[in-house]
Amino acid sequence: MRLATRGNGTPDGELxxxxxxxxxxxSPGEQCLNLLAAIERWRDAEPVLRTLSExxxxxxxxxxxxxxxxxxxxxxxxxxxxxxxxTHADLMQVAFGHxxxxxxxxxxxxxxxxxxxxxxxxxxxxxxxxxxxxEGEFAVIVDAVPMGTRAADxxxxxxxxxxxxxxxxxxxxxxxxxxxxxxxQAKPACSMAPFASTPDELGDAWRDGRVCLDLxxxxxxxxxxNANGCEMGxxxxxxxxxxxxxxxxxxxxxVGSGTVANADYARVGSSCIAERRAIEIIxxxxxxxxxxxxxxxxxxxxRSAGGPAPFGMISQAVIEHTS
Amino acid sequence: MRLATRGNGTPDGELxxxxxxxxxxxSPGEQCLNLLAAIERWRDAEPVLRTLSExxxxxxxxxxxxxxxxxxxxxxxxxxxxxxxxTHADLMQVAFGHxxxxxxxxxxxxxxxxxxxxxxxxxxxxxxxxxxxxEGEFAVIVDAVPMGTRAADxxxxxxxxxxxxxxxxxxxxxxxxxxxxxxxQAKPACSMAPFASTPDELGDAWRDGRVCLDLxxxxxxxxxxNANGCEMGxxxxxxxxxxxxxxxxxxxxxVGSGTVANADYARVGSSCIAERRAIEIIxxxxxxxxxxxxxxxxxxxxRSAGGPAPFGMISQAVIEHTS
Numbered sequence: 001m002r003l004a005t006r007g008n009g010t011p012d013g014e015l016x017x018x019x020x021x022x023x024x025x026x027s028p029g030e031q032c033l034n035l036l037a038a039i040e041r042w043r044d045a046e047p048v049l050r051t052l053s054e055x056x057x058x059x060x061x062x063x064x065x066x067x068x069x070x071x072x073x074x075x076x077x078x079x080x081x082x083x084x085x086x087t088h089a090d091l092m093q094v095a096f097g098h099x100x101x102x103x104x105x106x107x108x109x110x111x112x113x114x115x116x117x118x119x120x121x122x123x124x125x126x127x128x129x130x131x132x133x134x135e136g137e138f139a140v141i142v143d144a145v146p147m148g149t150r151a152a153d154x155x156x157x158x159x160x161x162x163x164x165x166x167x168x169x170x171x172x173x174x175x176x177x178x179x180x181x182x183x184x185q186a187k188p189a190c191s192m193a194p195f196a197s198t199p200d201e202l203g204d205a206w207r208d209g210r211v212c213l214d215l216x217x218x219x220x221x222x223x224x225x226n227a228n229g230c231e232m233g234x235x236x237x238x239x240x241x242x243x244x245x246x247x248x249x250x251x252x253x254x255v256g257s258g259t260v261a262n263a264d265y266a267r268v269g270s271s272c273i274a275e276r277r278a279i280e281i282i283x284x285x286x287x288x289x290x291x292x293x294x295x296x297x298x299x300x301x302x303r304s305a306g307g308p309a310p311f312g313m314i315s316q317a318v319i320e321h322t323s
Numbered sequence: 324m325r326l327a328t329r330g331n332g333t334p335d336g337e338l339x340x341x342x343x344x345x346x347x348x349x350s351p352g353e354q355c356l357n358l359l360a361a362i363e364r365w366r367d368a369e370p371v372l373r374t375l376s377e378x379x380x381x382x383x384x385x386x387x388x389x390x391x392x393x394x395x396x397x398x399x400x401x402x403x404x405x406x407x408x409x410t411h412a413d414l415m416q417v418a419f420g421h422x423x424x425x426x427x428x429x430x431x432x433x434x435x436x437x438x439x440x441x442x443x444x445x446x447x448x449x450x451x452x453x454x455x456x457x458e459g460e461f462a463v464i465v466d467a468v469p470m471g472t473r474a475a476d477x478x479x480x481x482x483x484x485x486x487x488x489x490x491x492x493x494x495x496x497x498x499x500x501x502x503x504x505x506x507x508q509a510k511p512a513c514s515m516a517p518f519a520s521t522p523d524e525l526g527d528a529w530r531d532g533r534v535c536l537d538l539x540x541x542x543x544x545x546x547x548x549n550a551n552g553c554e555m556g557x558x559x560x561x562x563x564x565x566x567x568x569x570x571x572x573x574x575x576x577x578v579g580s581g582t583v584a585n586a587d588y589a590r591v592g593s594s595c596i597a598e599r600r601a602i603e604i605i606x607x608x609x610x611x612x613x614x615x616x617x618x619x620x621x622x623x624x625x626r627s628a629g630g631p632a633p634f635g636m637i638s639q640a641v642i643e644h645t646s
Contacts, residue, residue: 075400098503109505184433321471
């Protein structure tokens with residue numbers, strides 16, 4: 001089952017169920033006004049939505065206007081982003097020049113969750129000199145997870161899988177990291193691909209709490225990376241257990257994988273510019289690739305070889321913020 | 324004007340306006356269902372609430388049942404906590420044994436905002452060995468703050484002031500700080516005193532974006548500290564500008580001062596146990612005071628000398644979490 005959110009003038013938008021080919025949709029109407037409300041009472045909402053999904057597969061539904069789609073969750077209560085790909089962590093250590101980070105527990109920060117940009121929104125930043133970077137990643141949306149939930153039990157709380165562009169301002173990242181307090185200025189709002197998929201919709205690509213799909217990334221129309229999500233050092237179930245160790249997770253919490261990266265980066269490229277710069281530093285002693293300029297575009301789409309794109313596509317431009 | 328939230332079986336509770344003596348209240352009913360909804364359209368909501376406040380001062384209203392009060396904002400979209408008291412930063416450096424942190428910009432982390440405990444709620448933790456600590460502080464609630472708002476303009480966005488206990492698990496704090504990613508496990512949900520006050524309600528105690536009141540803290544019935552909020556190195560307007568440098572702040576965002584601490588700690592004591600332990604280390608080479616045990620209580624109340632307590636009182640016990 002795939003879900004999306006149409007703009008309707010409200011902060012949370014209107015929830016619709018989308019056909020497997022992404023062409024048609026049906027609205028649950030009053031029964032589930034928006035995805036945040038649905039995930040907060042998922043046990044009741046899911047059967048309603050599954051019924052609509054079955055009707056869509058019988059050919060019912062209206063045409064879906066892709067241009068009207070927002071992030072599946074335009075805002076939610078919590079965004080906890082991991083950094084679960086060891087290759088990414090290793091390369092960022094080169095890019096940022098810091099000491100190796102501990103690896104016994106997942107790395108995770110709390111980011112802003114009051115806004116997720118839609119898949120085609122222009123994204124405003126104050127200055128190119130902040131070193132604007134994209135980060136392609138996967139994430140899961142959970143229902144309410146009680147404090148102390150173990151990893152093996154966390155699978156049952158993963159209701160939806162999404163694809164995210166975690167915008168980062170690299171010039172601000174290292175000074176904030178050096179405080180130990182995590183990132184505020186270096187991590188503005190993220191973007192989200194248009195469709196939230198249930199894990200079963202991913203078929204064999206959902207394995208051991210990992211999204212085993214290639215994440216195709218194009219920067220200004222050129223292929224930049226196609227790393228696969230299978231190489232997470234911790235699965236999403238383990239990230240959830242880490243996050244829930246000392247807190248209940250509110251329904252609607254989004255838990256992210258961190259930037260998708262593979263050990264064979266020479267072949268598959270990268271999912272963020274900072275990684276490519278680190279690879280250049282390793283190869284030639286210095287970074288050559290500059291960060292993004294206003295007007296640059298990025299496209300991100302996860303696919304199995306020749307298969308469908310279960311999350312649809314992020315395709316957006318970076319623009320200058322004007323107050 | 325003082326606002327509070329009564330439990331009514333909904334996640335956000337019911338907003339009420341409270342009399343200056345804290346004894347009576349009036350509900351705006353359908354006009355402002357809860358505080359989060361009110362702060363999201365504050366320009367319309369404030370006059371409605373001010374009218375009720377005037378009626379309360381003429382003696383109208385029903386008796387307020389203090390036992391029914393939750394946090395003024397039981398959940399919100401964003402919680403950004405500063406560490407603006409230099410004395411606290413200096414002592415935590417001793418307690419945690421890390422290098423001095425940069426002081427040119429405010430220190431700030433993003434914490435969980437999907438739950439704030441009420442002023443009398445028992446607060447569950449998984450283990451005493453996590454080193455349970457309280458942190459007494461002040462915070463402000465803002466309406467929508469556009470990206471790039473300057474400190475001088477940020478005053479206009481400060482609509483309410485609140486008092487917070489920022490629960491901390493010290494044994495988990497240093498390892499998380501060492502990742503640079505900030506705190507997840509070390510920072511469970513905070514508690515909030517019952518009344519949110521408009522800045523004008525604080526009178527002379529609201530000065531230069533600071534809450535110049537003594538924060539009286541009792542641990543197990545003994546006075547632990549009465550530091551004053553006036554010594555913030557950055558005012559709340561500056562913390563807001565820091566937070567809004569690269570992001571819009573959603574209406575309802577709470578920005579915290581960090582633990583209230585004064586240079587004259589020998590006289591006024593501390594607002595968290597970790598600070599007292601640092602003072603012991605400085606004085607005698609080792610910490611003597613242990614962290615909290617299950618069953619321990621903490622009370623926190625901000626007062627001017629002989630004056631009222633504009634935020635009411637936090638009075639709660641630490642209990643063992645049972646799943």
